[in-house]
Amino acid sequence: GEDVEQSLFLSVREGDSSVINCTYTDSSSTYLYWYKQEPGAGLQLLTYIFSNMDMKQDQRLTVLLNKKDKHLSLRIADTQTGDSAIYFCAERRRGGSYIPTFGRGTSLIVHP
Amino acid sequence: NAGVTQTPKFRILKIGQSMTLQCAQDMNHNYMYWYRQDPGMGLKLIYYSVGAGITDKGEVPNGYNVSRSTTEDFPLRLELAAPSQTSVYFCASSYSIEQFFGPGTRLTVL
Numbered sequence: 001g002e003d004v005e006q007s008l009f010l011s012v013r014e015g016d017s018s019v020i021n022c023t024y025t026d027s028s029s030t031y032l033y034w035y036k037q038e039p040g041a042g043l044q045l046l047t048y049i050f051s052n053m054d055m056k057q058d059q060r061l062t063v064l065l066n067k068k069d070k071h072l073s074l075r076i077a078d079t080q081t082g083d084s085a086i087y088f089c090a091e092r093r094r095g096g097s098y099i100p101t102f103g104r105g106t107s108l109i110v111h112p
Numbered sequence: 113n114a115g116v117t118q119t120p121k122f123r124i125l126k127i128g129q130s131m132t133l134q135c136a137q138d139m140n141h142n143y144m145y146w147y148r149q150d151p152g153m154g155l156k157l158i159y160y161s162v163g164a165g166i167t168d169k170g171e172v173p174n175g176y177n178v179s180r181s182t183t184e185d186f187p188l189r190l191e192l193a194a195p196s197q198t199s200v201y202f203c204a205s206s207y208s209i210e211q212f213f214g215p216g217t218r219l220t221v222l
Binding site: 008031040041042043044045048088099100102103104105 | 116145152153154155157160170202204209210211213214215216
């Protein structure tokens with residue numbers, strides 16, 4: 001299977017919370033990232049969490065990390081139509097070239 | 113700072129033609145990367161560089177070449193274009209934790 005797995009689609013109503021999930025396989029991951037890609041654009045870092053943390057909150061965004069289950073989630077509170085984008089989970093492993101491994105991305109669709 | 117810039121934005125090639133995708137960054141980053149993005153497939157690493165004069169293969173290097181003669185520039189060369197190389201190509205650079213991405217080049221090979 002893939003090293004980093006995400007579901008491909010998520011549809012939510014404007015104003016609701018969105019939760020995007022990701023699982024990874026390497027327990028030596030040091031950093032875990034969420035990148036956002038808007039249509040026709042490159043990826044932009046949304047937030048990241050270091051592997052010794054369980055949670056990180058930044059305004060409407062909450063990242064939860066469960067190292068035992070190798071599970072990462074991104075919660076977006078009060079989701080807006082401007083949040084419609086593709087969200088990529090990525091992990092960076094210890095050692096080697098420190099190059100992140102990306103998931104396939106989750107398309108978040110926000111409807112009124 | 114302009115960040116990471118890529119040219120061209122769009123290109124259509126015929127099978128067998130060659131071209132160079134340009135990438136430049138003005139942040140003095142040591143690390144630079146080339147990815148391709150196919151629908152529903154995420155990002156696949158083609159080549160990367162840890163500094164001027166040093167390059168290495170990623171997951172999908174076949175059909176591509178790179179060079180890194182300066183810190184700023186990291187061009188990607190396609191020698192004999194094939195339909196399988198139809199994709200969106202992203203260049204990125206990094207210093208430590210975060211990668212910075214360019215806007216992408218959409219390439220179609222017919």
